Amino acid sequence: MSEQTLSNLSTETRRFEPPADLAAQANVTEEAYDRAASDSEAYWAEAADRLDWGQKWDQVLDWSNPPFAKWFVGGTLNAAVNCADRHVAAGRGDKVALHWVGEPEGDRRDITYAELTDLVCQAANALTELGVGKGDRVAIYMPMIPEVAVAMLACARVGAIHTVVFGGFSADALASRIVDCEAKLVITADGGFRRGSASALKPAVDEALLKSEVDKIEKVLVVRRTGQDVEWQEGRDVWWHDVVDRQPTEHEAEMHDSEHPLFVMYTSGSTGKPKGILHTTGGYLTGTSFTHWAVFDLKDDDVYWCTADVGWITGHSYMVYGPLANGTTQVMFEGTPEKGSWWKVIEDYKVSIFYTAPTAIRTFMKQGREIPDGYDMSSLRILGSVGEPINPEAYIWYREVIGGNRCPVVDTWWQTETGQIMISPLPGVTAGKPGSAMRALPGIAADVVDDEAKPVPNGSGGYLVLTEPWPAMLRTLWGDDQRFKDTYWSRWPGLYFAGDGAKKDDDGDIWLLGRVDDVMNVSGHRLSTTEIESALVSHPKVAEAAVVGATDDTTGQAVVAFVILRESAVAEADEQGEGSDLVAELRAHVAHEIGPIAKPRSIMIVPELPKTRSGKIMRRLLKDVAEHREVGDVTTLADSSVMDLIKQQESTTT
Numbered sequence: 158m159s160e161q162t163l164s165n166l167s168t169e170t171r172r173f174e175p176p177a178d179l180a181a182q183a184n185v186t187e188e189a190y191d192r193a194a195s196d197s198e199a200y201w202a203e204a205a206d207r208l209d210w211g212q213k214w215d216q217v218l219d220w221s222n223p224p225f226a227k228w229f230v231g232g233t234l235n236a237a238v239n240c241a242d243r244h245v246a247a248g249r250g251d252k253v254a255l256h257w258v259g260e261p262e263g264d265r266r267d268i269t270y271a272e273l274t275d276l277v278c279q280a281a282n283a284l285t286e287l288g289v290g291k292g293d294r295v296a297i298y299m300p301m302i303p304e305v306a307v308a309m310l311a312c313a314r315v316g317a318i319h320t321v322v323f324g325g326f327s328a329d330a331l332a333s334r335i336v337d338c339e340a341k342l343v344i345t346a347d348g349g350f351r352r353g354s355a356s357a358l359k360p361a362v363d364e365a366l367l368k369s370e371v372d373k374i375e376k377v378l379v380v381r382r383t384g385q386d387v388e389w390q391e392g393r394d395v396w397w398h399d400v401v402d403r404q405p406t407e408h409e410a411e412m413h414d415s416e417h418p419l420f421v422m423y424t425s426g427s428t429g430k431p432k433g434i435l436h437t438t439g440g441y442l443t444g445t446s447f448t449h450w451a452v453f454d455l456k457d458d459d460v461y462w463c464t465a466d467v468g469w470i471t472g473h474s475y476m477v478y479g480p481l482a483n484g485t486t487q488v489m490f491e492g493t494p495e496k497g498s499w500w501k502v503i504e505d506y507k508v509s510i511f512y513t514a515p516t517a518i519r520t521f522m523k524q525g526r527e528i529p530d531g532y533d534m535s536s537l538r539i540l541g542s543v544g545e546p547i548n549p550e551a552y553i554w555y556r557e558v559i560g561g562n563r564c565p566v567v568d569t570w571w572q573t574e575t576g577q578i579m580i581s582p583l584p585g586v587t588a589g590k591p592g593s594a595m596r597a598l599p600g601i602a603a604d605v606v607d608d609e610a611k612p613v614p615n616g617s618g619g620y621l622v623l624t625e626p627w628p629a630m631l632r633t634l635w636g637d638d639q640r641f642k643d644t645y646w647s648r649w650p651g652l653y654f655a656g657d658g659a660k661k662d663d664d665g666d667i668w669l670l671g672r673v674d675d676v677m678n679v680s681g682h683r684l685s686t687t688e689i690e691s692a693l694v695s696h697p698k699v700a701e702a703a704v705v706g707a708t709d710d711t712t713g714q715a716v717v718a719f720v721i722l723r724e725s726a727v728a729e730a731d732e733q734g735e736g737s738d739l740v741a742e743l744r745a746h747v748a749h750e751i752g753p754i755a756k757p758r759s760i761m762i763v764p765e766l767p768k769t770r771s772g773k774i775m776r777r778l779l780k781d782v783a784e785h786r787e788v789g790d791v792t793t794l795a796d797s798s799v800m801d802l803i804k805q806q807e808s809t810t811t
């Protein structure tokens with residue numbers, strides 16, 4: 158990274174000490190770092206002891222055949238029993254597991270741990286009746302309704318391997334995942350609610366199953382959610398309420414091997430077909446439940462809310478498996494957030510731990526603080542962030558406006574592949590720095606290295622690597638051990654390369670700089686997209702920014718920025734009919750914040766940015782616009798019409 162780039166983030170000097178009362182009762186304290194460093198296997202064994210095991214393990218970690226790890230070797234457990242039955246057995250059956258908030262106003266449902274256990278047992282019995290058994294694959298394509306968690310846990314209970322495909326993905330995406338993992342059953346719904354209206358899901362399943370290569374599916378299990386008409390294929394399609402509701406609520410759960418596959422989650426690679434990330438049972442459940450307890454300082458009376466969709470790894474680790482294994486009461490939200498609707502949920506359910514993504518925070522910043530200011534959010538005590546680097550300005554806004562300056566913000570770095578949070582502040586320990594994920598959690602070994610795999614000194618940037626195995630690590634890519642080795646372990650032998658750029662500040666704390674493929678090279682200077690975006694967002698008129706490097710004859714690459722204005726600034730610009738002045742002002746602002754080298758060649762003011770369902774900006778599409786190319790594949794966008802808006806804008810301004 159260029160010195161110029163690094164010095165910009167290093168000028169961030171704000172620090173937020175943990176609140177004293179929180180620190181005094183924190184689940185994890187400073188001593189954990191040393192203890193874990195001196196014997197990480199003992200540390201993780203203690204974390205695994207928080208779960209219920211059938212048979213205890215003989216060996217914590219088998220790393221004799223890297224990069225193929227085995228955790229808690231010889232142990233047996235059942236993930237569903239850990240997430241449901243055991244809380245009932247401990248006398249907590251009446252505790253609410255899910256406060257489900259459906260999209261149509263007033264459509265709400267509370268499900269206790271006792272009810273959840275019954276539902277999972279019924280669904281497990283139904284799977285058996287449908288011929289699904291241990292090791293079979295089940296594709297789940299559902300909206301955010303309680304049945305999606307029930308379906309996942311029912312699979313885990315019988316030892317079937319689920320692959321959840323985001324409900325907004327196309328029939329093609331669904332088909333390719335079904336084919337890759339050779340699923341036997343699809344669990345879906347007639348439809349779900351999105352932005353106030355019923356949107357169909359079942360037709361996409363029907364379309365996917367028409368493809369000739371999709372030949373292993375025997376049954377389609379359909380939840381009636383919206384009541385809309387659906388095509389029905391007799392013999393193949395069965396209603397959830399016909400098959401599941403009549404099942405007994407007793408189900409004897411088998412204890413599965415610790416390394417028994419739990420699920421496959423597909424994630425896009427930079428090239429080629431999606432990668433099927435394989436997670437297994439014992440290590441994954443240990444890693445997710447322990448970090449959920451540690452990073453959010455979870456207490457028994459907390460009400461937790463993670464806004465992620467279940468079709469994303471965050472929904473798996475921090476909505477289903479981690480929180481439920483911990484017996485947490487949580488909110489599950491079906492809808493798309495309207496102005497204020499999230500804050501109302503926090504007020505209504507007295508949410509105390511809130512976990513969301515920077516992209517959402519910036520959207521709310523754009524709407525102005527008057528909206529959240531209208532709600533009582535004094536129940537909140539901890540705020541989390543995940544998915545991309547959080548700009549210092551967004552962090553400060555989140556802390557102040559949502560957290561009332563009281564709540565620590567935990568910026569959690571991790572990946573589909575890591576399964577669990579890896580780098581994050583601990584709310585009772587860490588003096589947080591806005592924009593930094595700080596340091597690796599106790600028991601986790603991360604470093605920032607240079608091209609030769611040498612750790613960089615403090616104050617320098619490089620590549621983020623993980624240097625020791627961890628419990629929830631991916632075990633392989635489904636059916637492709639070679640691609641697993643090539644993708645993550647081949648750059649530097651023995652090191653897991655995460656694909657992210659990062660820097661260590663003068664204290665050795667870690668700042669994520671975005672994917673390395675998001676690093677630009679402008680006239681020989683390495684510039685990070687994240688830092689220029691942060692600089693733009695620190696301008697009072699800017700709500701959100703995305704930056705890409707476009708090929709440039711003179712400079713190699715040039716910085717091209719796409720900017721969404723705050724609502725107040727949009728009104729002002731409309732009144733004054735100005736646009737170009739503002740662009741000049743923003744370019745000057747970046748030059749001032751980072752240096753003239755980072756000044757965008759062009760800035761486009763746009764109404765929306767293209768984002769995936771998990772909130773990541775698809776810079777590849779913006780790059781197509783910046784380089785005047787045909788825009789590539791938009792099928793994984795949350796809203797594919799966004800690119801049309803941007804292209805229209807482009808043709809009127811150039």
Ligand code: 6R9
Pocket residue numbers: 424470471542543544545546547568569570571572573574594655656657669671672771
């Ligand atoms: C959990 C999740 C993983 C990639 C990762 C990185 C980015 C996630 C971040 C972050 C900076 C954070 N990322 N959390 N970057 N700070 N706190 O998002 O998984 O969808 O697999 O994405 O997301 O680039 O490599 P996944």
